[in-house]
Amino acid sequence: MEIRTTTTYEIIEVCLLAGKIMLSSGAETYRVEDTMTRIAASYGIRSSHSFVTPTGIIFSMDGNDPTKLIRISERSTDLRKVTNVNSISRQISSGELTAKEALVKLKEIEVSNLAYPKWLQIFAAFIASGCFMIMYQGLWTDFLVACFAGGLGFSALVYLHKLLEIKFFAEFIASLIIGTFAFIAVSYNLGTYVDKIIIGAVMPLVPGLLITNAVRDLITGHLVSGIAKGAEAFLTASAIGSGIAVALIFL
Structure with missing residues (x-):
């Protein structure tokens, strides 16, 4: 027994x-x-x-x-x-x-720590931001600006997660940095379309996997998990939108 x-x-x-x-x-x-x-x-x-x-x-x-x-x-x-x-x-x-x-x-x-090194994640976000900007019909002259904006925002998100217990504030500050950098770059004629730059730069912050899992859980009948993950994704999207809005309003 x-x-x-x-x-x-x-x-x-x-x-x-x-x-x-x-x-x-x-x-x-x-x-x-x-x-x-x-x-x-x-x-x-x-x-x-x-x-x-x-x-x-x-x-x-x-x-x-x-x-x-x-x-x-x-x-x-x-x-x-x-x-x-x-x-x-x-x-x-x-x-x-x-x-x-x-x-x-x-x-x-x-x-075990199987994740990619932080520098590689940041570099991937750097390149992805410029590529997303081009995908949304941005100009090649804005490519590097979008890359730097996305790289800065993702770097802030990675390191702020260690300092702040509440994920919302880390995402808010990261998107605020992206919006501020994009606006300043366009103001000094380093970029052309601030909206395309911002859209491309925030894409690495978007909770794509979380949204996908929420929809799949809802489809398979796991309503509690699906709604909870959907709410988390909504909060992340709200944090990103709020940070960009604050940057554009005050700048």
């Missing part, structure tokens, strides 16, 4: 940790629930139940085993971690990993 309890505890820990990593790395709600259910079924537990929201995961099994809750306090986008967890899930389904071995591998993924 004690051996079964220990094994069941490890299975619950594997399911919860896999779900936590996926959810905090940008995976959709239905994918998280499906992965947890498949892992439990692979270890012989056919009757498992999971309830996933953007801020927490509840997982339980039929019987006397305890229901457990994990709180998700930080969320980012790291699809490489999601891919690695999916790989471990497939290994579990094929019988290649025991619960203890899977738990060790998942803990390694949890503490």
Whole structure:
């Protein structure tokens, strides 16, 4: 009996940790629930139940085993971690990993830093901003201005996240910097169309993955998660719009 309890505890820990990593790395709600259910079924537990929201995961099994809750306090986008967890899930389904071995591998993924370096993320935002500006029919003469505006704004967002606990203010200040830089550049004849420059520069800040996941969750019937993610995306869009509006009004 004690051996079964220990094994069941490890299975619950594997399911919860896999779900936590996926959810905090940008995976959709239905994918998280499906992965947890498949892992439990692979270890012989056919009757498992999971309830996933953007801020927490509840997982339980039929019987006397305890229901457990994990709180998700930080969320980012790291699809490489999601891919690695999916790989471990497939290994579990094929019988290649025991619960203890899977738990060790998942803990390694949890503490690993698989994201691209900050300088590379900023450089990608730098190039993307100019490309988005061109895509929205801007002028090539404004390309570098849009690149610098987007690079400055994204840099501010990255480093302000470490200083400010409330994400809204970091996004607001980042968009304010973009609007101010674009307006000053056009005022000194370094750029032509301030609107096209701003549109291109704010695109790296737009929560595209969050909006996509919100729509997909709503379509698949996860109404709580879909509405919560939609509200978060709306707040981010409001922060970006407010920062640009303040910059244009006062400048």
